[in-house]
Amino acid sequence: MKATYIKNTVLIAVIFFLASCKKYLEEVPNNSLPTESSITDVSTARAAIIGTYDRLQGYYASNYPTLGTITTDNVIFNGTLSEYLQLDQNAVPTDNVITVAAYQNIYKTINSANSVITYVPGVTDPLLTAAEKNKILGEAYFIRALSFFDLARGWGGIQLQLKPTTDLTVLKGIKRSTLDQTYDQVLADLVKAEELLPEDATTRNRAQKSTARALRARLHLYRKQWADAEKYATLVINNTKYSLVKPYKSFFTAPFQSAESVFELAYSVNDRNSYWNLWYPSSAGGQFTLKPSDALVAKLNNPAIGGTRNALIAGSGATVYGVLYNTTSTSTDPSYLIRIAELYLIRAEARAQQNNLTGSAGDLNAIRKRADVPETTAVTQADLIKAIEDENGIEFAFEAHRWFDLVRTERAAVVLGLTNKNYWLFPIPYSDVLSDPDVTQNPGY
Numbered sequence: 001m002k003a004t005y006i007k008n009t010v011l012i013a014v015i016f017f018l019a020s021c022k023k024y025l026e027e028v029p030n031n032s033l034p035t036e037s038s039i040t041d042v043s044t045a046r047a048a049i050i051g052t053y054d055r056l057q058g059y060y061a062s063n064y065p066t067l068g069t070i071t072t073d074n075v076i077f078n079g080t081l082s083e084y085l086q087l088d089q090n091a092v093p094t095d096n097v098i099t100v101a102a103y104q105n106i107y108k109t110i111n112s113a114n115s116v117i118t119y120v121p122g123v124t125d126p127l128l129t130a131a132e133k134n135k136i137l138g139e140a141y142f143i144r145a146l147s148f149f150d151l152a153r154g155w156g157g158i159q160l161q162l163k164p165t166t167d168l169t170v171l172k173g174i175k176r177s178t179l180d181q182t183y184d185q186v187l188a189d190l191v192k193a194e195e196l197l198p199e200d201a202t203t204r205n206r207a208q209k210s211t212a213r214a215l216r217a218r219l220h221l222y223r224k225q226w227a228d229a230e231k232y233a234t235l236v237i238n239n240t241k242y243s244l245v246k247p248y249k250s251f252f253t254a255p256f257q258s259a260e261s262v263f264e265l266a267y268s269v270n271d272r273n274s275y276w277n278l279w280y281p282s283s284a285g286g287q288f289t290l291k292p293s294d295a296l297v298a299k300l301n302n303p304a305i306g307g308t309r310n311a312l313i314a315g316s317g318a319t320v321y322g323v324l325y326n327t328t329s330t331s332t333d334p335s336y337l338i339r340i341a342e343l344y345l346i347r348a349e350a351r352a353q354q355n356n357l358t359g360s361a362g363d364l365n366a367i368r369k370r371a372d373v374p375e376t377t378a379v380t381q382a383d384l385i386k387a388i389e390d391e392n393g394i395e396f397a398f399e400a401h402r403w404f405d406l407v408r409t410e411r412a413a414v415v416l417g418l419t420n421k422n423y424w425l426f427p428i429p430y431s432d433v434l435s436d437p438d439v440t441q442n443p444g445y
Contacts, residue, residue, distance in 0.1 A: 039119040042128040048116050049136045052143050053206075055109035057265045059150075060335040062275045063102040066290070067154060067426065068400030073416060074296045074393060075322075079278075079289030090418050094430035094445050103155065103429055110147045115164040116140035131198070138196030142207040145189035146215060146337075152182040153222065153404050156425045156442060160185050175438050183223055190216045200241050204257040205266040205334070210236050214262045214338045217346050222408050226350040233347040236262060242340040244370040249311035253326050256334050260341065264334040273333050276325030279398070281315065285328055292322055292397070299394060307371035312397055324398045341367055341395055345388055352384045360384050367391055420444065 039048050069075045070087045077088035083097045092099060117140050120133060151158045157178040162185075163170050177185070194212040201208060217232035236242060243259045245251050251260035267273040280286025292300075292313055297320050300306035300313055314323045325333040348363035357379070364387060365375045371394075378387040389409065393402055406412040413419045422444025433439050 039115065039123065041123060041125040042132075045116075045120050045123050045125075045128055045133070045136055048112075048120065049139050052109065052112040052116055052140060053265070054271070055105070055112045056143055056146070057267065057271070057273075057335065059102055059105040059109060060265055060337065061267075061273050062278070063098050063105065064150060064154075065275060065335070065398075065400040066098055066278070067102055068403045069398060070290055071416075072393075072402040072406065074293055074397050074402050076291050076293045077289070078291035079287060081289065084289055090416070090423055092423070092427055094427040094433070094441070096427070099154075099426045100429040100431070103151070103426070103432070106147050106151050107161065110144055110161055111165055113140040113144035113147065114162065117144070118164050134196040135198055138193045138198075138212075139207045141189045141193035141196065142212050142215070145186045145193060145212075148182060148189070149186045149215065149219060152179060152186065153408070154426050155428060157182045159438065171436065171438075173438060176440055183219060186219055187216070190219065200239065204261040205264055207263065210239050210241070211263045211338065214343060217343060218338075221346050221350060224353075226353045229350040230347050230354070233343040233350065236343045237340065237347065242343075244340060244344070244366065246370055247311070248308045248371055251339065252324055252333070252336070254332075260339050261334075261336065262338040262340055262343070264336050264338075266334050267332050269330050269332060272331035273325070273335060274331050275335070276328055276331065276333060279322040279325065280328060281319050281321055283319075284321075286321075288319075288321060290322065292320055296393075296397060300397070304373055305390075306394060307368075307373035309371050309394055309397070322398045336399055339396075341370075342401075345392055345395065349385065349388045352381055352388065355381060357381060357384060360388070364388055364391060367395060371395075 039045055066084070067087065070077060070084060071090060075088075077085050079085075086092050086096050087098060117137060120136055120140070123133070148158070148160070157176050157180075159174045160177050160182065161171075161174060165171060190212050193207065194209055194216075197207055197209045197212055199208070200210050213232045214236045217229050217236065220226075220229035220232060241259065242262060245258050245260045251258045256266070257264065265273075277286045278289045279291075281288040297313060300310045312322060312324060313320050315321050324336075327333050344363045344366050348360045348367075351357075351363065352360035361376055361378070361384060364378075364384070368375060368391065376384070376387050378384045389405065389411065392405055396402065403412075406415050407424045412424055413421075418424065422442065425442045427445040428439060428441050433441050
């Protein structure tokens with residue numbers, strides 16, 4: 001939310017060439033256009049929402065998933081760069097380049113979504129039908145909801161930027177909201193997104209009604225609203241478009257967009273997902289900065305725990321590495337944001353919290369059955385909740401879940417030894433605190 005964002009342009013190159021050429025008395029930079037004059041017709045509206053997805057891809061291609069993995073017991077630091085070591089040791093300074101990049105890139109995504117939300121309704125091009133306009137707006141509301149949610153679970157209550165930063169006055173006076181206020185805004189955006197988005201189509205890399213419902217289930221879980229979490233998870237599970245695919249590894253091998261996927265971000269050879277590079281050893285062309293912990297490797301190789309999920313690792317000895325990514329030559333693996341497996345485990349946890357132990361065990365066992373591991377032996381509420389936590393840690397071993405799950409359940413102290421709750425949140429970037437008097441730092445930093 002800084003001055004660096006003021007000249008936000010949405011898919012600058014595309015819009016520049018699509019926008020009609022007009023003559024102005026004042027000089028306009030030849031490499032950018034202000035959003036209020038660039039979203040003017042059907043072509044630029046479409047380009048704007050694609051640009052917003054591109055922003056989302058940017059922070060999910062490396063920085064944000066790293067925050068959810070290297071900070072936990074599943075993944076250890078195996079490289080030379082201090083920014084990763086700081087995260088691994090949960091000793092993060094305010095200028096850690098990974099947290100700074102994630103935080104600022106999420107706000108850039110929000111700003112891009114705000115531009116769509118603000119300017120697309122005013123487009124009068126007859127080629128932009130009401131249905132397509134609603135779809136574009138629904139996608140923008142969903143992306144903004146996801147971005148606010150990702151900020152909230154990483155940094156706590158944050159500044160709710162709801163207008164595009166076309167000038168400095170837009171940034172003034174926006175104080176940090178509470179966590180509940182931030183989550184309230186996420187919910188409001190998701191309600192609007194579900195209203196505007198179309199019913200589900202075949203694609204899985206664009207937001208649809210079920211995508212909004214799935215994120216809403218996750219939001220209610222974080223807020224401990226168990227009945228609502230169960231309700232929205234069930235809406236997605238009951239959609240025949242989604243199912244647990246078998247074998248486990250088939251969802252993360254080409255062709256992508258399997259029935260497992262509720263929402264994934266697609267990449268191409270011209271727009272690559274290079275996150276795999278952090279996992280693979282140099283012999284396979286990677287940096288091998290992120291490494292599965294010995295404890296995780298043992299669990300994945302245990303037939304009664306990991307089952308077929310041992311496909312997530314390869315190599316031996318000191319060179320065991322994660323293989324969630326398989327197209328290293330082209331870097332076109334998607335980022336998996338929501339899988340149907342998550343909805344089963346959300347519902348399992350919500351049911352356990354409501355003392356529906358039979359239903360909870362049934363959902364948990366659906367995940368275990370897909371991985372060819374025995375049914376759970378947990379029978380009490382406490383044991384089921386712990387079993388669901390453990391299952392999440394295996395099922396999403398290299399996806400951005402484990403850290404945020406341990407923080408939301410307040411288990412980070414027991415599992416990670418991180419007893420100071422101040423460090424359950426990441427620091428606000430030092431540069432943002434210096435440049436904006438309305439930004440306050442998280443306690444302990």
